[in-house]
Amino acid sequence: NAGVTQTPKFQVLKTGQSMTLQCAQDMNHNSMYWYRQDPGMGLRLIYYSASEGTTDKGEVPNGYNVSRLNKREFSLRLESAAPSQTSVYFCASSAVRTDDGYTFGSGTRLTVV
């Protein structure tokens, strides 16, 4: 099925460990995004990539890095995980024209202990 695929679905990390969350879309969308969702905080933008080859910071970029590997793939890296990064992470993509909104992946539930 066409859409946005995220891996892994669940992950437990120890403080200080690193990991990369993977995201791929097969809808030929230009723009891709990483959000985190915390209870009572709503969805907050971490980083986005307007098009292949570009990335920009969102609202809460500290502690994260991203790579737009190609048009399909956009990865999020935690270099040194902290308990404050315990969250649900969603990747999303959109066409240039955003009237159709975003398509989200099913999320990664990350716990940092």
Next chain:
Amino acid sequence: RKEVEQDPGPFNVPEGATVAFNCTYSNSASQSFFWYRQDCRKEPKLLMSVYSSGNEDGRFTAQLNRASQYISLLIRDSKLSDSATYLCVVIGAGSYQLTFGKGTKLSVIP
């Protein structure tokens, strides 16, 4: 003032009821508006876009009031399957980034 504000609820309504949610936004230059639905422990999914003239999709009606900077969603004849959190979403002028409200939780009761 927060960019996008919603009443968190929960709204507990019986099956068949009509329920309305409102959402206010702070950026008067905002250009695009959406309602998303999020089921428990799932990703947000686009419910409908909101157009200036108002729009309807089956039991769902969305309206936009630019002068007062609010968006509404009306659900008629509520079904048990409508139970979810409804997210108000706004795109600012010259941007393609979505700004989300924190969501309004709806529970439809048998």
